[in-house]
Amino acid sequence: MDENVDGTRLFLIGSEASGAMSPGLWNPVLEQLGTQWRYEAWDVPAAFPMAGVRARLLESDVVAANVTMPHKQWAAGTADITSEQVRLSGASNLLIHIGGRLTAHNTDITAVGELVGRRHQRHVVMLGAGGAARAALVALQNQAERVTISDRDPAAASQLLALARALGLSAESATWTDAQHQALQASLIVNATPVGKKPDDGPVWGRGRLADDAFIYDYVYAGHVTASIRAAREQGLACADGWDHLRAQAAAMIPLLSLTPGADALLKTRLKLLQSQSQS
Structure with a gap:
């Protein structure tokens, strides 16, 4: 410089x-x-x-x-x-x-845009509501038809919901359990939480088979393949991990x-x- x-x-x-x-x-x-x-x-x-x-x-x-x-x-x-x-x-x-x-x-936004691509997203489930989730929302603002947001901190979820609506997205907040259930039918699941850091963590959405067109975006990188990425690969789904x-x-x-x-x-x-x- x-x-x-x-x-x-x-x-x-x-x-x-x-x-x-x-x-x-x-x-x-x-x-x-x-x-x-x-x-x-x-x-x-x-x-x-x-x-x-x-x-x-x-x-x-x-x-x-x-x-x-x-x-x-x-x-x-x-x-x-x-x-x-x-x-x-x-x-x-x-x-x-x-x-x-x-x-x-914010190079997180650039990264999400590159890895997810420009395809239309009929339903995005955003698990986590911090800075990483904010980056994903901005990257997806012109291609997401519907967004569901959940975080274990209700205040954080509320702030992210306000951002989503300010970006012109059709968005709603949900309880953690409800969002996990909705994730099973989503076209894009974003894990913007630490879930997966521990080797014994399960997939961030819990259990269940995902939609055939689902893309899994897991921000977590670790010394193991996270359960979310492993489950996505086992189902033959497109995914991007923390690496x-x-x-x-x-x-x-x-x-x-x-x-x-x-x-x-x-x-x-x-x-x-x-x-x-x-x-x-």
């Missing part, structure tokens, strides 16, 4: 950032590209004083920061400049430091960080290695 040539540090900010795969993905790639950048995990709990986080990101050695749960909405609000996708979703997973200002982007999402959203960062196009191939190779090591 020409405007910030002195910067060398990139962060991942989140409540469990130190357990994430991103530093292990990005650091070998950044080294192979010949940059002096270093990608670091920064654990920032939900109750952490975020004014201090913003101040740190504006220091001269910082290039950018990825943002994960539970701070994606904070990132959108703290930015000096926001992309249209961030404005629509109210969430950001990438803050770039340029000339003493923070610019917010697919990680690759697609990382690839979307390449032009935003002014990295060379060759970074995409390096990211794919590194991610395949990490996935193989994790699931062996």
Whole structure:
């Protein structure tokens, strides 16, 4: 980035950032590209004083920061400049430091759009209502006929429902049990929850055979194939898992960080290695 040539540090900010795969993905790639950048995990709990986080990101050695749960909405609000996708979703997973200002982007939206494609969705069941769910809604705003939203936090579900309706979507909220039942007939199920992180977790929709045209989008990536993805594959359904999402959203960062196009191939190779090591 020409405007910030002195910067060398990139962060991942989140409540469990130190357990994430991103530093292990990005650091070998950044080294192979010949940059002096270093990608670091920064654990920032939900109750952490975020004014201090913003101040740190504006220091001269910082290039950018990825943002994960539970701070994606904070990132959108703290930015000096926001992309249209961030404005629509109210969430950001990438803050770039340029000339003493923070610019917010949302590469989660780009990733969902790429992986789901542009096909019409007759019924989307959104399980989870945080920043990842917001990204999926924006990506799907012009192709979803009907959306059902559920979260174990009623306030979060209500906020996501308001966003869906503001985007012009025909949307409703449902109890967790009802949403799981509706998922059995949905054309797209989005898992924007941690369900699947544990090896003994079942599919996010519970039990039952899904519609023959269903697409399963599971944000979770782990050292095992999640039960949701395993069930989808057993039924022969199209699906995208957390590893697919990680690759697609990382690839979307390449032009935003002014990295060379060759970074995409390096990211794919590194991610395949990490996935193989994790699931062996």
